[in-house]
Amino acid sequence: MRYLLAKSWQIYRKDMIVEYRTRERVVTMFVFSLIVMVIFNFAFNIGSNFIERVVPGMIWVAFSFAGMLCASRCFASEKDRATFDGLLLAPIDRGSIFLGKLFGNITLISLVQLAVLPLFIIFFNMTIFPYLTKLLVIFFLGTIGFSSIATLFAAVAINTRMRDVMLPVLLLPVASPILIALVETTRTTFEGGDWQDMTNWIRLLSVFTVVFLVASVMLFEYILEE
Amino acid sequence: MEVKVNNQFTPSIRLQNLTKVYGRFRALRGVNLEIAPGTFLALFGPNGAGKSTLLNMIAGLIQPSRGALFLDDINVTHGRDECLGSQVGVLSYDTYLYDELTVNENLQFYGKLYDIVDPSKKIEEMLVAVGMSSRSESRVYTLSHGMRQRVAIARALLHDPDILLLDEPYSGLDQDALVTLKAILTAYNKTVILVTHDLDRGLELADRVVILNRGYVVFDTPKNGLTSDQIKCFYKEHSV
Numbered sequence: 049m050r051y052l053l054a055k056s057w058q059i060y061r062k063d064m065i066v067e068y069r070t071r072e073r074v075v076t077m078f079v080f081s082l083i084v085m086v087i088f089n090f091a092f093n094i095g096s097n098f099i100e101r102v103v104p105g106m107i108w109v110a111f112s113f114a115g116m117l118c119a120s121r122c123f124a125s126e127k128d129r130a131t132f133d134g135l136l137l138a139p140i141d142r143g144s145i146f147l148g149k150l151f152g153n154i155t156l157i158s159l160v161q162l163a164v165l166p167l168f169i170i171f172f173n174m175t176i177f178p179y180l181t182k183l184l185v186i187f188f189l190g191t192i193g194f195s196s197i198a199t200l201f202a203a204v205a206i207n208t209r210m211r212d213v214m215l216p217v218l219l220l221p222v223a224s225p226i227l228i229a230l231v232e233t234t235r236t237t238f239e240g241g242d243w244q245d246m247t248n249w250i251r252l253l254s255v256f257t258v259v260f261l262v263a264s265v266m267l268f269e270y271i272l273e274e
Numbered sequence: 275m276e277v278k279v280n281n282q283f284t285p286s287i288r289l290q291n292l293t294k295v296y297g298r299f300r301a302l303r304g305v306n307l308e309i310a311p312g313t314f315l316a317l318f319g320p321n322g323a324g325k326s327t328l329l330n331m332i333a334g335l336i337q338p339s340r341g342a343l344f345l346d347d348i349n350v351t352h353g354r355d356e357c358l359g360s361q362v363g364v365l366s367y368d369t370y371l372y373d374e375l376t377v378n379e380n381l382q383f384y385g386k387l388y389d390i391v392d393p394s395k396k397i398e399e400m401l402v403a404v405g406m407s408s409r410s411e412s413r414v415y416t417l418s419h420g421m422r423q424r425v426a427i428a429r430a431l432l433h434d435p436d437i438l439l440l441d442e443p444y445s446g447l448d449q450d451a452l453v454t455l456k457a458i459l460t461a462y463n464k465t466v467i468l469v470t471h472d473l474d475r476g477l478e479l480a481d482r483v484v485i486l487n488r489g490y491v492v493f494d495t496p497k498n499g500l501t502s503d504q505i506k507c508f509y510k511e512h513s514v
Contacts, residue, residue: 058386062372062379069374134370134429136335138387139359 052147055140059148063122064155073121073156077114081164084110089171103172104234110164112194112227115157119198120215122149123206132206136272146199146268153195161187179237186237186253190230193257197223200264203271226260229253286311286437286465287332292341294327294489301327303489304341309482311436314459314466316480316497318473323486325469329439332467333364345437360388363435365443369426373415377406377425380414381432388433400428404454420448427458440468444475477502 067073088106126132135145165183169176176183201218205211220227229249236246243250287309294302302324309315319325330336331343334350342351345361364370371380378397385393401407404424414422423443430438443455459466459479470476477483477497483505485493493508 055387058383062375062383065379066372066374129373130368131370131372133335133364133368134384135387137333137359137362137364137370138384139389140387 052141052144055138055144056147056151059135059145060151060155063148063152067152067156072125073118074159076121077117077156077160078163080117081110081114081160082167084113085164085168085171100174100238101235103168103174104231104238107165107168107234108190108227108231110168111157111161111191112223114160115153115191115194115198116216116219118153118156118160119195119202119219120205120212122153122199123202124211127206142269142272143265146203146265149202150195150199150264153199154191157191157195158187161191174238176238179240182237182243183234186230186233186250189250189253189257190226193226193253193260194223194230196257196260196264197226200260200268200271203268226253226256229256286313286346287467288344288347289328289332290342290344292328292331292338292343294324294331294336295339300489302331302338305486305489305491307484307491307494309465309467311465312463313482314480315468315482315484316476317467317469317484317486318471318476319486322488324489325486326441328486329364329441329467329469332437333362333439334359360433361436362439363430363433363437364439364441365423365426365430366439366441367443367445369414369422370429371414371422371425374413376411376413377401377417378410380425381429384429385432390433393432396432397428400432401425403458404428405450418448419446420451423447424451424454427455431458431462435464437465437467438462440466440470442470443468444470444472473506474502477505 084106088102092102123132126135136142165176168174198215198219201215201222204218205214208214229252233246233249233253236249287307289305289307292302292305293300305324305328317325317328327336331338332345334353337352342349344350370384371377372383375383381397381400382393385397390396397410398407401410404427406421406424406428409417409421414425417425423446427443440459444452447455456475456479459468466479468476468480480497482496483493483500484491485508497505
């Protein structure tokens with residue numbers, strides 16, 4: 049396990065250095081999320097009660113599509129630049145490639161969430177400080193679960209001709225339980241609900257996150273076989 | 275089709291009835307080869323003969339549809355452990371280098387993936403050997419193709435592999451890089467499989483010649499006693 053994580057760390061570190069120097073994915077994700085926010089801002093009247101019911105969905109539309117962009121590019125960039133074979137040739141467990149990419153996706157999606165969430169609050173005149181801890185837990189669980197599935201399906205999609213279309217087609221149906229749970233728990237939080245009010249959704253989110261994380265690590269090697 | 279050269283040794287690489295099928299297309303058809311340690315094998319063949327497929331199988335990048343592949347008598351057909359994986363080095367037209375990282379960062383990355391004990395020292399030695407020590411802090415995207423290939427040579431040899439697989443390594447190289455590569459290959463005394471369309475360069479260093487055509491081995495002989503013209507004639511006859 050230590051060996052697996054050590055190699056994952058090397059791949060993660062390399063990806064973060066490349067991302068720091070290019071800002072390729074983070075900027076795209078941030079701009080996309082901003083566009084979603086601006087469009088929804090014009091679509092709905094700020095200050096209405098309806099806003100609290102709709103904003104959680106808007107947040108997770110923005111973050112899930114930004115997350116798909118992130119996951120898609122994590123393998124596509126390796127394939128386009130012909131560096132993926134370099135990773136496959138290395139004498140490392142292929143699970144460490146998956147974990148390195150997963151940690152990178154979680155980091156970048158979290159960074160974009162941290163940058164965009166305050167803008168959502170400003171644009172839609174929301175108050176989140178009383179619920180900050182709950183939101184962080186929900187975002188943390190959801191990001192890991194969504195990223196696990198997205199990273200796995202991104203690896204499936206890179207070997208197809210229509211990979212940009214294939215990823216959302218494959219990912220969204222499988223990720224829908226997690227997305228629904230995230231929207232419901234976020235909405236309950238914004239409405240002032242307590243942990244007890246969202247126990248079932250948190251359980252669903254946690255179980256899906258753990259199951260998909262473990263399954264993704266185990267299945268990744270077989271997905272790469274030609 | 276099996277063409278055995280010599281069965282009086284313990285092979286470093288053994289291919290047993292290797293077949294690879296992509297849908298209806300058969301890239302390799304029952305290839306049998308035994309390659310002794312230290313052999314420099316030049317693998318020729320027309321486009322689509324299966325040369326790169328064969329190399330990718332030995333490298334572990336793809337798995338055969340049928341047949342078996344042995345490295346040092348260990349069946350690695352469906353996967354290999356980290357120890358065996360580190361025995362193979364690959365140099366191809368793709369350099370496997372990250373443009374946004376420096377030369378040194380790229381080699382440090384691969385050094386750590388290959389568990390090299392003191393990567394910095396080894397990297398320095400390799401960069402001197404390939405003539406790129408003055409550009410170690412340059413980002414790869416600033417280098418010419420020839421320079422990148424020289425760094426790729428350093429990357430392929432960094433972990434001191436027992437088997438070196440070369441897929442069209444001469445493509446796009448400048449004169450300096452060609453000279454460097456030839457010098458390194460001349461000094462390299464382990465198993466080499468070289469795929470190239472350049473018959474003269476391939477024959478220069480090889481001690482065994484194999485020609486693939488349409489997935490079959492159609493020619494397999496030691497180079498001793500054969501002239502380049504004879505091999506070229508045979509190659510032309512069979513590369514239709």
